[in-house]
Amino acid sequence: MHIVVCIKQVPDSAQIRVHPVTNTIMRQGVPAIVNPYDLFALEEALRLKDRFGGRVTVLCMGPPQAEDSLRKCVSFGADDAILVTDRAFAGADTLATSYALASAIRQIGREQAVDLVFTGKQTVDGDTAQVGPGIAKRLGLQLLTYVSRIVELDMDAKKIVIERRAEGGVQVLRTAVPCLITMLENTNELRFASMPSMINAARVPIRRWNKDDAGIEDIEKIGLKGSPTVVSKVFGPTPRTEKAEMLAVEESSLRDVSLNLIQRLFTRHPGLEQQLLERSDA
Amino acid sequence: MNQATVKRPAGRGGRNLELPEHLKRYKGVWVFIEHDRGHVHQVSWELMGAARQLADTLGAEVAGVLMGGPDEPLETFAQEAFGYGADLCYVTRAPVLAGYRNEPFTRGLTELVNTYQPEIMLLGATTMGRDLAGSVATTLQTGLTADCTELNIDPTSRALAATRPTFGGSLLCTIMTLAYRPQMATVRPRVMPMPKKDATRSGRIIEGTLDLAESEIVTKLLDFIPDASSNKINLAYADIIVSGGKGMKKPENFELIWNLARVLGAEVGATRPVVQAGWVEAERQVGQTGKTVRPKLYIAAGISGAIQHRVGMEGADAIVAINSDPNAPIFDFAHYGIVGNAMTVLPALTEAFRAHLAARSAGGVVAA
Ligand SMILES: Cc1cc2nc3c(=O)[nH]c(=O)nc-3n(C[C@H](O)[C@H](O)[C@H](O)COP(=O)(O)OP(=O)(O)OC[C@H]3O[C@@H](n4cnc5c(N)ncnc54)[C@H](O)[C@@H]3O)c2cc1C
Numbered sequence: 081m082h083i084v085v086c087i088k089q090v091p092d093s094a095q096i097r098v099h100p101v102t103n104t105i106m107r108q109g110v111p112a113i114v115n116p117y118d119l120f121a122l123e124e125a126l127r128l129k130d131r132f133g134g135r136v137t138v139l140c141m142g143p144p145q146a147e148d149s150l151r152k153c154v155s156f157g158a159d160d161a162i163l164v165t166d167r168a169f170a171g172a173d174t175l176a177t178s179y180a181l182a183s184a185i186r187q188i189g190r191e192q193a194v195d196l197v198f199t200g201k202q203t204v205d206g207d208t209a210q211v212g213p214g215i216a217k218r219l220g221l222q223l224l225t226y227v228s229r230i231v232e233l234d235m236d237a238k239k240i241v242i243e244r245r246a247e248g249g250v251q252v253l254r255t256a257v258p259c260l261i262t263m264l265e266n267t268n269e270l271r272f273a274s275m276p277s278m279i280n281a282a283r284v285p286i287r288r289w290n291k292d293d294a295g296i297e298d299i300e301k302i303g304l305k306g307s308p309t310v311v312s313k314v315f316g317p318t319p320r321t322e323k324a325e326m327l328a329v330e331e332s333s334l335r336d337v338s339l340n341l342i343q344r345l346f347t348r349h350p351g352l353e354q355q356l357l358e359r360s361d362a
Numbered sequence: 363m364n365q366a367t368v369k370r371p372a373g374r375g376g377r378n379l380e381l382p383e384h385l386k387r388y389k390g391v392w393v394f395i396e397h398d399r400g401h402v403h404q405v406s407w408e409l410m411g412a413a414r415q416l417a418d419t420l421g422a423e424v425a426g427v428l429m430g431g432p433d434e435p436l437e438t439f440a441q442e443a444f445g446y447g448a449d450l451c452y453v454t455r456a457p458v459l460a461g462y463r464n465e466p467f468t469r470g471l472t473e474l475v476n477t478y479q480p481e482i483m484l485l486g487a488t489t490m491g492r493d494l495a496g497s498v499a500t501t502l503q504t505g506l507t508a509d510c511t512e513l514n515i516d517p518t519s520r521a522l523a524a525t526r527p528t529f530g531g532s533l534l535c536t537i538m539t540l541a542y543r544p545q546m547a548t549v550r551p552r553v554m555p556m557p558k559k560d561a562t563r564s565g566r567i568i569e570g571t572l573d574l575a576e577s578e579i580v581t582k583l584l585d586f587i588p589d590a591s592s593n594k595i596n597l598a599y600a601d602i603i604v605s606g607g608k609g610m611k612k613p614e615n616f617e618l619i620w621n622l623a624r625v626l627g628a629e630v631g632a633t634r635p636v637v638q639a640g641w642v643e644a645e646r647q648v649g650q651t652g653k654t655v656r657p658k659l660y661i662a663a664g665i666s667g668a669i670q671h672r673v674g675m676e677g678a679d680a681i682v683a684i685n686s687d688p689n690a691p692i693f694d695f696a697h698y699g700i701v702g703n704a705m706t707v708l709p710a711l712t713e714a715f716r717a718h719l720a721a722r723s724a725g726g727v728v729a730a
Contacts, residue, residue: 097532175499207527210495217500223493224581246490249589250589251461251583254581254582256581305377312516312523314536317669337700341700341714344698352602352679
């Protein structure tokens with residue numbers, strides 16, 4: 081079995097700071113990590129490999145430094161790693177990104193047929209959840225998003241049964257392999273890197289593909305040119321003009337403050353009080 | 363094309379940012395109406411309100427898109443859609459559209475777009491809406507902006523200006539799709555206010571079907587397991603929420619949050635660090651990476667008011683903040699602030715609410 085896992089290297093958003101005056105992102109010194117959601121996809125792929133044998137290839141589009149993230153994935157047990165990197169990809173939105181990744185997956189498939197493609201649910205820097213569906217569409221693969229569990233995989237019959245998070249419940253779906261799965265978070269626990277994998281990660285050559293290696297056919301469809309969306313403005317949140325009515329505790333008892341609040345609140349929002357009263361009548 | 367005469371927004375790379383002639387025909391604002399097992403997801407009506415405003419600015423019509431199986435009450439949903447502002451509804455029925463699946467819905471929606479050519483299409487940022495939007499936008503090769511918090515029409519280009527948080531909510535960015543149609547966007551539940559319903563409004567229904575046989579569809583829906591109602595936490599649609607942050611200090615102190623919530627019939631919310639510490643379930647997280655809420659009353663205790671939390675709750679009608687630090691950022695956007703120790707303020711407030719409500723429902727007037 082051959083599984084491709086798409087990952088993205090992202091800035092560790094917990095450490096991003098915005099310059100308070102200029103409203104620009106202060107990226108300096110912010111460490112890069114594997115998009116946390118992608119690690120659930122990687123772990124699920126590795127579990128399938130443990131059960132069925134085969135190979136896991138990790139694929140990443142990004143700048144040359146993204147190699148570190150691919151090595152990280154190899155240290156957890158991925159067998160092969162490909163970095164699609166080319167200046168021509170710069171400025172890609174989700175449509176252009178899915179085109180580039182789909183081309184690369186097709187190219188990978190020419191070396192060894194691909195049975196499953198995994199992505200994370202979304203990235204933490206873009207938050208769009210659009211690239212997985214985009215890749216599936218371009219490759220003509222069945223799309224399974226927000227998958228919480230792989231119930232059954234039959235590689236002889238080429239069938240897979242999964243559970244997928246839906247509004248108000250879980251859908252159980254059966255489809256054909258190959259297909260594309262976007263994995264929901266907190267569905268598995270990432271393994272520790274094993275010693276042999278860590279050694280492998282240090283040594284393994286990360287393959288670098290430029291746009292030609294990745295089999296890009298139409299350069300109008302990649303990078304900025306292939307991106308229909310245009311970022312027209314970046315700005316900071318507007319402060320509210322009206323300040324909070326402050327009720328200080330020091331000058332009065334807690335009971336007085338509470339009664340004062342309730343009185344102001346219900347005078348301003350009589351509907352709220354009505355609703356609460358109707359509830360307690362019931 | 364004469365580039366010098368074209369007014370361009372920020373953008374590099376010499377790409378075409380002008381709408382080609384054949385796409386100028388695309389007119390109208392569409393809302394994909396999400397429904398499942400007999401219920402329309404409320405986000406669709408919230409979007410209908412936003413669509414109405416956009417369409418009024420453009421002088422265009424609002425259309426609802428309803429797709430479903432032969433037995434589903436799509437006409438009833440259409441009537442509701444008219445009440446919330448739709449001028450017309452496209453109702454597509456086919457056996458393969460009973461229960462959401464990506465393939466038939468992508469096919470159906472794509473065909474509808476190609477036939478009737480809307481300029482804007484809005485979908486809820488739900489597991490259904492995001493699944494569908496990504497597939498449809500790729501098929502149509504157009505721009506899609508996820509999780510928008512504000513939708514406007516850019517006065518110069520008359521394009522959809524879709525604003526969304528970026529970099530973990532620290533900044534906002536406005537995104538436009540200038541040279542492609544339709545312009546697609548998803549919006550999370552509760553981000554847009556619920557429009558008022560006008561039951562006297564009516565509209566046109568345009569019926570259609572989808573020429574796709576079950577045998578042609580690879581993915582089969584085997585089962586739907588509804589979430590147990592006992593553990594269903596409906597934070598997004600709660601009218602009153604009492605939330606606690608790291609300032610509650612210990613998981614045991616969260617009991618004070620629960621006590622107030624019980625008196626008010628409220629849901630309990632929390633900040634991300636509280637969820638990460640395991641004090642409450644992940645479904646209770648409010649904010650950028652949690653739920654967006656829009657309650658009538660939001661009480662925040664021991665919450666600093668970080669931007670990632672704020673974006674999830676600032677749509678509340680009334681925000682009460684309890685924080686020991688008078689300079690906490692939450693006081694910049696709360697309506698009522700109590701500077702004090704949550705561990706003593708919360709019990710006092712709980713008791714005051716309880717007494718007030720008891721006295722009022724006994725018909726009496728409460729003495730201050
Ligand atoms: C990418 C990203 C996404 C994020 N997403 C979210 C999200 O969805 N939701 C979210 O909430 N956060 C999110 N965060 C985290 C966010 O940045 C803040 O760290 C978090 O909201 C702070 O939580 P807090 O207010 O509980 O804790 P703190 O910031 O630690 O605040 C505690 C507050 O309690 C007050 N306090 C202390 N003792 C008392 C007392 N005895 N009585 C009263 N007040 C007291 C303090 O004055 C302080 O203001 C995200 C961060 C990132 C980087």
